Amino acid sequence: MCLGIPGRVVRMLEGYGNQLALVDVVGELRKVNIGMMPEDTFTAGDWVIIHMGFAVERTDAAGAEKAMTGLELMGRAREDPSL
Secondary structure (H helix, E strand, O other): OOEEEEEEEEEEEOOOOHHHEEEOOOEEEEEEEEEOOOOOOOOOOOEEEEEOOOOEEEEEHHHHHHHHHHHHOOOOOOOOOOO
């Protein structure tokens, strides 16, 4: 299992063999390689899960929210450090 960050496609980038998308990740724009995905095209508004700069899964808004909630939970400190 890998950790993935959800992002929303803003647009495809010209060149790069049609394998790069500009993706909004929590308000920051990033270039993401979509070459590993079996889908031929992505359009603005599509949600993807990103790992190490590669889109590894297509998702929807609900899936993106679940992924972000899980990441936020992992970043919280335990209330009882002895656990």
